[in-house]
Amino acid sequence: MRFMLKPVLLLMTFAFLSGPAFAAGDTAPGREMARQATKGKELWITADHSKFAVLNQQFKSGPEVTKACLTCHTEAGHQFHKTIHWTWLDPKADKELKVGKGGLVLNNFCINIQSNEPRCTSCHAGYGWKNKDFDFKSQEDIDCLVCHEQTGTYKKFPSGAGNPPPPPGKKFGGKFIKSPEWNKVAQSVSRPTRQNCGTCHFFGGGGDGVKHGDLDSSLFKPGKNLDVHMGLDGQNFTCVRCHTTVNHDIAGRIYSTPAATSRKSLLEDDLGAKIMCESCHSAEPHKTELGMKLNDHTDKVACQSCHIPTFARVNPTKMWWDWSKAGKLKNGKPYTVKDDWGKPTYMSKKGDMRWEKNVVPEYYWFNGTIDTITANTVIDPTSTVRVSMPVGNINDKNSRIMPFKVHHGMTPYDKVNKKMVIPHLYGKDKTALWKGFDWTKAVTAGMAYAGLPFSGEVGFVKTEYVFPTTHMVAPKDKAVACEECHSKQGRLEKLNCLYLPGRDSSAVVDAGGWFIVIASAVGVILHALGRFFMKGRKED
Known part of the structure; x- marks a missing residue:
């Protein structure tokens, strides 16, 4: 550019x-x-x-649900352990x-x-990371539901180290957060x-x-x-x-x-x-x-x-x-x-x-x-x-x-x-x-x-x-709009490593540019006058 x-x-x-x-x-x-x-x-849902x-x-807990998920999705735990969503x-x-x-x-x-x-x-997409002793090798502590459940009712507790509240639920900040219906949310996954x-x-x-x-x-x-x-x-x-x-x-x-x-x-x-x-x-x-x-x-x-x-x-x-x-x-x-x-x-x-x-x-x-x-x-x-x-x-x-x-x-x-x-x-x-x-x-x-x-x-x-x-x-x-950047005090005002038309100026370049503009205008005028007088001579 x-x-x-x-x-x-x-x-x-x-x-x-x-x-x-x-x-x-x-x-x-x-x-x-x-x-x-x-x-x-429509998505192709095959299960x-x-x-x-x-x-x-x-089910009585998230890890129990994850254990059930892993019986079919045998490689999911190994895959997820390698991601930043798990390791941070x-x-x-x-x-x-x-x-x-x-x-x-x-x-x-x-x-x-x-x-x-x-x-x-x-x-965190896991259960129980409450201190530096959290077991990052545990597959059952992966929270499959937070990414895959579709009931919209699954809520983690804001200070629960990734866990939802225990039954029937707990208050936080004046709001009551219900414990999940584990079977319902587990069966909704997509x-x-x-x-x-x-x-x-x-x-x-x-x-x-x-x-x-x-x-x-x-x-x-x-x-x-x-x-x-x-x-x-x-x-x-x-x-x-x-x-x-x-x-x-x-x-x-x-x-x-x-x-x-x-x-x-x-x-x-x-x-x-x-x-x-x-x-x-x-x-x-x-x-x-x-x-x-x-x-x-x-x-x-x-x-x-x-x-x-x-x-x-x-x-x-x-x-x-x-x-x-x-x-x-x-x-x-x-x-x-x-x-x-x-x-x-x-x-x-x-x-x-x-x-x-x-x-x-x-x-x-x-x-x-x-x-x-x-x-x-x-x-x-x-x-x-x-x-x-x-x-x-x-x-x-x-x-x-x-x-x-x-x-x-x-x-x-x-x-x-x-x-x-x-x-x-x-x-x-x-x-x-x-x-x-x-x-x-x-x-x-x-x-x-x-x-x-x-x-x-x-x-x-x-x-x-x-x-x-x-x-x-x-x-x-x-x-x-273009002029929001190509203008004085525009959006790119702080990016001073480049020459930006409409924002920047150079006395030498500007003088040269205006000289070309004026010279071109004078040339056009002289050419027009020349054509006008030449036309008059031909008619004589």
């Missing part, structure tokens, strides 16, 4: 590119194959699990680094699961639906839309104006339509591993992961006259940058979390303050928070991988700590300009060792922050549990954490 267009072309470029970007034609390569692959609304004798016994560790990273939320990787939300497992693992995936992924961070600005409960039943792929009045895709799965390994980005290593379309390879936009739309999706110019962008601009104008368009998402303000009490008791959306802006347990809707993304070069720091990484507390960051640059052929949600915060660190810390947040003991509200005790306990040194001095540092924005794809007539 050529960014350094001369100013002489600028006027023509803006006239050509005005209006909504990426007005895709209906005849894009690969689209017909995509339609053929998705046009059937009615309610008729299986092994599922008609009386990056399978491609050095094991000593413990990269993953099950290890020492940090975020600026609830920071890390070490010593906080019963609360964090309520979204392919995962959006409901299955969203139960955890829409509520990451402990609440609706907390973490991912492009994933929240509005996607359970969206309209196509929110997401053209998942909209009930659009394509009505389930998550596994794009996040294709082989041997329980689900396509998607994993820390240092890109979502896909090649940008193949269905026309080239129908067996590869369908996670990339090019899988269905190809690298040249635009077929109108304007589209020909827009196709020049696809080697440097991700489709999402133009087709996701904002995220959190229905429900708000958390954009700021200041842990340093946690611990304030009213009349000796914890309290909460909420905004007009009913979202907490202050909690004694968690500090200050800010929520936003219709958020314009930030843009970075991205090759599909994310760098993260761990509790062993030495930081510079005098500047903002990038807890996670996109990897990529303008010279990397696999990099594209990609939209991100960037979550900002004030997060605890060790003032002496200059490393981020792991606090013990959840628990009934007085060292837990949410019980005793003492940061020094909480961090001392959390770091000891993780086997890491701590100086005893807690400070707070500004942090950033990034999420690639890939959902909430808007209809083509709502795409980002």
